[in-house]
Amino acid sequence: MKILGISAFYHDAAAALTIDGLPVAAVQEERLSRSKNDPAFPLRAIEWCLDQAAVEPEDLDAVIFYERPALKFDRVLTTLLRGFPHSWRIFPKAMKNMVGEKLWVRGIISAQLGIPVKRVHFTDHHLSHAAAAFLTAPTERAAILSADGVGEWATLTVGQARKQTGGSTEISLRREVRFPHSLGLFYSAFTAWLGFQVNEGEYKVMGLAAYGTPRFAGEVRRILQRTPDGAFALDLRYFDYHQAVDAAYSRRFVELFGPPRDRFEPIDLATPLGQHQADVAASAQLVLEEVIVDIAAALQRETGLADLCLGGGVALNGVANARILREAGYERIFVPSAPGDAGCALGAALWADRILFGQPHRDCADHPFWGPAVEPGDLAQLAAEDGLPFERVGDAALIDRMVDAIGHGAIVGWMEGAAEFGPRALGHRSILADPGDAAMRDRINRDIKFRESFRPFAPVVPAEHAATYFELPAGGARLGRFMSGVFPVRPEWRNRLRAVTHVDGTARVQIVEPAMAPRLHALLIAYGRRYGVPVLLNTSFNLAGDPIVTSAAEGYSTFRRAGMDLLVADNLMVRREHIRQDHKLEAVA
Amino acid sequence: MMGWRAPIDRVVWGDPRRRARKLLQFAEVEAQGARDLFRTAEITRDPLLRRRLFAHGRDEVRHAALFRERGLALRRTLADPGPDSALGDGLIPGERGFDRLKVEKESMVALLAFIHLSERAAAHAFAAYGAALDHDPETQAVIARIARDEEGHMRYSLDELARLAPDRRRRAVWVARLRRLWRAYLRLALILADMISRAILTLLYFLLLPPFAWMAKRAARREAAGWHTCTDQSRDDGGGQY
Numbered sequence: 075m076k077i078l079g080i081s082a083f084y085h086d087a088a089a090a091l092t093i094d095g096l097p098v099a100a101v102q103e104e105r106l107s108r109s110k111n112d113p114a115f116p117l118r119a120i121e122w123c124l125d126q127a128a129v130e131p132e133d134l135d136a137v138i139f140y141e142r143p144a145l146k147f148d149r150v151l152t153t154l155l156r157g158f159p160h161s162w163r164i165f166p167k168a169m170k171n172m173v174g175e176k177l178w179v180r181g182i183i184s185a186q187l188g189i190p191v192k193r194v195h196f197t198d199h200h201l202s203h204a205a206a207a208f209l210t211a212p213t214e215r216a217a218i219l220s221a222d223g224v225g226e227w228a229t230l231t232v233g234q235a236r237k238q239t240g241g242s243t244e245i246s247l248r249r250e251v252r253f254p255h256s257l258g259l260f261y262s263a264f265t266a267w268l269g270f271q272v273n274e275g276e277y278k279v280m281g282l283a284a285y286g287t288p289r290f291a292g293e294v295r296r297i298l299q300r301t302p303d304g305a306f307a308l309d310l311r312y313f314d315y316h317q318a319v320d321a322a323y324s325r326r327f328v329e330l331f332g333p334p335r336d337r338f339e340p341i342d343l344a345t346p347l348g349q350h351q352a353d354v355a356a357s358a359q360l361v362l363e364e365v366i367v368d369i370a371a372a373l374q375r376e377t378g379l380a381d382l383c384l385g386g387g388v389a390l391n392g393v394a395n396a397r398i399l400r401e402a403g404y405e406r407i408f409v410p411s412a413p414g415d416a417g418c419a420l421g422a423a424l425w426a427d428r429i430l431f432g433q434p435h436r437d438c439a440d441h442p443f444w445g446p447a448v449e450p451g452d453l454a455q456l457a458a459e460d461g462l463p464f465e466r467v468g469d470a471a472l473i474d475r476m477v478d479a480i481g482h483g484a485i486v487g488w489m490e491g492a493a494e495f496g497p498r499a500l501g502h503r504s505i506l507a508d509p510g511d512a513a514m515r516d517r518i519n520r521d522i523k524f525r526e527s528f529r530p531f532a533p534v535v536p537a538e539h540a541a542t543y544f545e546l547p548a549g550g551a552r553l554g555r556f557m558s559g560v561f562p563v564r565p566e567w568r569n570r571l572r573a574v575t576h577v578d579g580t581a582r583v584q585i586v587e588p589a590m591a592p593r594l595h596a597l598l599i600a601y602g603r604r605y606g607v608p609v610l611l612n613t614s615f616n617l618a619g620d621p622i623v624t625s626a627a628e629g630y631s632t633f634r635r636a637g638m639d640l641l642v643a644d645n646l647m648v649r650r651e652h653i654r655q656d657h658k659l660e661a662v663a
Numbered sequence: 664m665m666g667w668r669a670p671i672d673r674v675v676w677g678d679p680r681r682r683a684r685k686l687l688q689f690a691e692v693e694a695q696g697a698r699d700l701f702r703t704a705e706i707t708r709d710p711l712l713r714r715r716l717f718a719h720g721r722d723e724v725r726h727a728a729l730f731r732e733r734g735l736a737l738r739r740t741l742a743d744p745g746p747d748s749a750l751g752d753g754l755i756p757g758e759r760g761f762d763r764l765k766v767e768k769e770s771m772v773a774l775l776a777f778i779h780l781s782e783r784a785a786a787h788a789f790a791a792y793g794a795a796l797d798h799d800p801e802t803q804a805v806i807a808r809i810a811r812d813e814e815g816h817m818r819y820s821l822d823e824l825a826r827l828a829p830d831r832r833r834r835a836v837w838v839a840r841l842r843r844l845w846r847a848y849l850r851l852a853l854i855l856a857d858m859i860s861r862a863i864l865t866l867l868y869f870l871l872l873p874p875f876a877w878m879a880k881r882a883a884r885r886e887a888a889g890w891h892t893c894t895d896q897s898r899d900d901g902g903g904q905y
Contacts, residue, residue: 307888
C-alpha cells in the first residue's frame, strides 16, 4: 500500500510516504520552503515525497492527516466558552484560524492532491506520536508515553504497544491528561517568560537551566501540582494561554517570578537578574523532570515492560529523557529522530498501514535519513563559477584531509546523502569542528550560529568509544543514537572536550554506529587515531533563524555567509580562500 | 517629493519610544530581506548575479545589525520602552523591504524589478527620515549610511535587469510597480476585512455565547483534573475528523 502521512497547520508541517509498510521519504516543509517551522500545508514536501518514489497522487491508497481537526475545534470552542467573558479577545482570532482553514483539511487535501475525499483519513494526534515512536523502534513490546503542548484534547498519554515482524500490531493508549493541563504548555510559559520564542526556544530554557539553582522549585510545584491519581494539574490562575491572544502566563505568574525578560536584552549570567532567570529556568526544568520521571516510573510498574517509546515535543528534552532512563526502571528508551509534530506525518502513515488497514508489521530501517539527497555536482558547479578551489576525493583521502583540517582549527560544513528527518543534525547536514577548544565554541556561537553564548554544542562519538568519554547508564547508547539524551562527560575528559561540555559537566551526545553513518563513523575513528579523542563538535548546518540546509546550493550559501573553512558534499570538497573571496565580494558590492 | 509627509515623519521620529521601536522593526525587516536575497542567490543560475545578490544580502545583514544596535541603544535610555509593536506592524510600504517575497515563484527578472523598486522606496523613505532626525545625529548617521547603500542596491538591481532582460526592463519595472500597488490594496483590504470580522465575531461572542458558556462552565466544574480514560481506538474506522 502507498500511504501519505501529513502534519500541518500548527507548527513544523511535514509529509511522509510509506510503501508496503516501509518509509521511503519524509521531509519537513521548512527544509524546502526555507521558512523556519513552516506550518503551511506541506505541498512542497508532498511533491518531493511523491517524486522520490515516482508515485502520482492518484496512485496513493490513502492519505492520513495526523490529528482530527473537528475534535480540535471542539476543544478550542469549549475552552473559549469556559473562559467567557475573559476569552473575548482571543475568540475572533481563534475562530478565523479554525474556520478559515484548519477545519477543512479533508477538502484541502483532496483538492490539492486531486484525490477522492474517501481516501483521506484521520487519526489522533497522540496516536500519531505514539506510532512514530513505537513503529520505527527496534522493539516488539514497549510502554508508550507521549507529551506535548496539546493535540486535540490530550496533552499527555500513556499506554503500551506490541508488534511482531510479519504479524499484527496493537497500540493501546490507556489514559490521558487533557488540556488545559499540559507539561508542554507549562514549559512554554517559562519559555515565553524568559523572552524566547515559544515552540522554538524551549532548547534555550534547557540550556539556561544548567546555569541556575532550582531555588524556585517550591513555587513551580505550586503551579504544577500532582493529582492524587498520579497525574498532574496546572494552577490555571498562573497561565493565560487558554484565554489570551498574546500571553502564555498571567499577571499572577509575573508576581511570583518577577517581570518577564526583555527579549531585546541578552541574558547576562554575571548579573543578579541573569542569575534569577537561570534559577527560574532550573526550577521549571527540575519540576518538569520530577513529574515526567514519576509518570514514566508508574507506567513501568504498571506494564512491567523493559522498553519505553517516548514521543511528543517534550521528548526533545534530553535532560528529562536521561533522568527517565536512570530513574524510571526502563532498560531502553526509544525517541524517534522527529518526536515533535513533524514526525507525526510518518507516525500517522505507519499507523494507517499497520492498524487502519491491518497490514503486517515490517521493521523500519533504524536511521533518520529520509530527506532529499545532496547533489555534489551542483556544488562543483557553484564553486567553479565563483572560482573557489574544489576537488573530488576518495573516502580515505577525504577523511584524512578532514581530520587534518579540523585538527588545525577548521570549521567544516558536512553534507552527506539524504537529509535528516527531524530537528537535529545527525551527521548528514552538520557543522563539525574540534571539540577541545573553548574558543571554537565561542567562535561558532558568535560568527556562525549567531546565538546566545550560554547554549552548548553537542559532541558526536562512535558507539564503541562512547562510554570512555561519557557516563552512560545502561541503555544510554540507544538514547544517544538520535541525540535524545544529555549525559555527564567523564571528569577526566572535560578539559579535552571543553567546546562540547556544558557548564554542568554534561553533553547532549550523539552516539554513532557504523551501520547508520559509516563515513562519519570512519571520520571520528580517524580523528581519534590522530588526536587521541574520537569526538567532534556537531551542530546543525544552518544559521540562526534559518532551517537546516537541504541542497548543495543552500549548504554553499551558508558556507559563504558563515565564514566556514571547508565544505563537503559527499566526496566533493570546497575550500574557502578568505582574501580572494572577500576581495571578489567587495568588487561587486 | 516627500514634503507632504515631513510633519508625520517629525512626529513619528520625534518620539523616542517610536523611534526605538521603528529601528528594531527595521532590523527585523532587513534580516528577513537578507534571507530573501540569499535565497534568491541560491536559486539563480547566473554567477555574476549570484555574487551581487550575496553582496547585497551581506549589506542587509550589516544594516540589520546597525539598526538593532542603534535601536537597542535608544531603547536603553527609556524609562518605559512600551510594547514591542504598534497596531499591526505599523510599517509603511517603503519600510517593508521585500515584503514576504515568494522567491521560488518569481522569475529572476520579476525579482530584480521588485528588488529595484523596494530599494528605491527604502532609499526615499530613509532620506525623508534623515531630514526629520536633526535632533538625533547618531540615528541620523545610521540612516544616512544605510540610505547610501540602498541607492547602490537600486542601481545594481537596475543594471542587472538591463543586462538580463534588455528588452523587457521597462515593462518588468512597471509590472512590479503595479504589483506593489496591488499588494498595498490587498493589505488595506485585509486590514479592513479583519476589523469587520473581529467586530462581527465579538458581537456574536457576547450575543450568542453566554448560555453555552454557562453550560460549558457547569460541565467543566464536574470534570476532575488528572487522568482520563482514552477513547476506545479499536472501533476507529480512521475516517472521522471527530
